[in-house]
Amino acid sequence: MRDTNPPTHPPTQRPRRRRSAAAFTGAAALVLAGFGFAAQAGAATAPAGHGATATPHVTWKSACAKPDKPGEMRCDAKRVTGGTTAYDIERARAGHVHPDASSPSGYGPSDLQSAYGLASAAAKSGSGATVAIVDAYDDPNAESDLAAYRSHYGLPSCTTSNGCFKKVGQTGSTSSLPSADSGWAQEESLDLDMVSAVCPNCNILLVEADSATMTNLGASVNEAVSLGAKYVSNSYGGSESSSDSSYDSKYFDHPGVAVTVSAGDSGYGAQYPAASRYVTSVGGTALSRDSSSRGWSESVWNTSSTEGTGSGCSSYDAKPSWQTDSGCSKRTVADVSAVADPATGVSVYDSYGVTAGWYTFGGTSAASPIIAAVYALGGTPSSGSYPAKFPYAHTSALNDVTSGSNGSCGGSYLCTAGSGYDGPTGLGTPRGVSAFTG
Incomplete structure (x- = not known):
């Protein structure tokens, strides 16, 4: 890309x-x-x-x-x-002037909670739940940037000292952290802010992998689970390979844990680990206010043939039993979706490697932590369950996205939105938490 x-x-x-x-x-x-x-x-x-x-x-x-x-x-x-x-x-x-670096420049918590019917659950649920964010490299300003975001929006404080926030390396150490990287630091700010926006009462665990290899990121997923997280967001991906089935069993097979993964930002085509049969693969939408009873509308995020939400058939991963679409003999990406279009992006506070201030972000990196946080609002998954299955049993509790495409696939549902399941947006976007509860 x-x-x-x-x-x-x-x-x-x-x-x-x-x-x-x-x-x-x-x-x-x-x-x-x-x-x-x-x-x-x-x-x-x-x-x-x-x-x-x-x-x-x-x-x-x-x-x-x-x-x-x-x-x-x-x-x-x-x-x-x-x-x-x-x-x-x-x-x-509304007659307001343009925001600058001292004010938010994208959708905030109240917007996202409104769009996805989460305001009531966000106010009452999530206490005691831990959402883990897995990324590569260190963001030295992660906690202070998170504090700036939450303070501005009036969200409860989430710090190391009050036990709400914890940052560790891939072995669980709070002192032995990887080298810093300004690009991945932006990713971490986005992820932390999205979890905060959707589940302000949740605890947040940030696990920083030593590097961006699948082995180190996978080890970080395992560490997040070992530290007690029941919801783990992964906003990264790469090309599929013949090693994916072994990565599945090593890093992503965690019954009783909701593992979410971004579907990718390169348009039509599957990537890993979104193609893992054990995860909830999260596609991306363009989100805008409208005059409907919901007050919002969504379509497939697509900027060009190579820039938009990912979707498609895995070349290696087996199809999970709860996925029944007929166009892919193996795993189909995605399962569900949330806002990802940068043009309808979310507000993020970031200060490491950039001018400190408010930025607008998009990408399916925004969608994955949003969905992980929705799972957290829905309650602890039962032991032995695979939460990726939950939305398939509650399709009526999702906003069905029926317009747009993310590439060329002969008009198939694999790249074109329509009624019911489709590749770019899966079963749809959250309408409350019912579809994410076992």
Whole structure:
């Protein structure tokens, strides 16, 4: 995947986060007058109302570099670098000036809880549950950045001192941590903030692998489980290989634990470990407000033929018994989905290796921790269960995403959304927690 998608907005447009309030007011006037930026392929449509016809349109950069060795994984975080997001359009419509580095620049906790019917559960549930985040390398500012995010949104404090937050290396040590990496640090900020947004009462365990190899990341998954996490989010992936079946048994076969994995950001095509038969594979959507009774709408996240949510047939992993679609003889990606389009992205606070402040992020890296946190709101999985199975028994408790595609596959459900199960969005997105409860 390319590190940046080509900018197609007018060359005189300044990067979104650097514009002054006055400059944005002028841009907002054009947006609301119907002279907004051209739509990106697959980008979410702006919310209806006030005659606005603009669509979200952004440029973004992958947080992590491409792997340069076989067996290495890449994080799926995408940081917005310019353009106009759905959040910008909504603020303009409400008469607010453009956010800058001192204020949030994407969807926050109340937005996500509203979109996925989680406000009641987020207020009452999650206490005592531990959601683990598995990533590579160290983010030295993880705890302080998390504190900034939670403080701004009025979420309960989550620190090492009060027992809510814990950061360890892949062997469980709190002092022997891997080397720092600014790209993966952005991924970690995104993951921590998404868990906080959806399950503010949950404890958070951050396990940092020594490197981005599948063996080290897999060992970190095992460490997270050994430390008591019942929900483990993995926002990374790489090419499938003949070793995947052995990785399944070594790292991902954890009955009674909900393990979520990003489906990938390279469009149609399966990647590992999203293709593991033991995990909940999480696809990505474009999310926007609308005038429906839900108040939100979603479509498949797709920027181009090589940039969008992943989906497809595994080449190696066996099909789990609860997956019954007929287009793949082996495992089909994905199972469920959540917001991932950078143009309809989420707000994240980050300070390591970048100017400290608020950023907008997307990628299926956002979707995986969101779903892990929803599982946590749903309660502890029963011993011996495989939580990846739960949504298949509760399809009516999901928002069925029926529009958009992420590539070319002859019009098949494997790359094209439709009623019921499809590859890019799986069974759909959360509508409360019922579909994620055993």
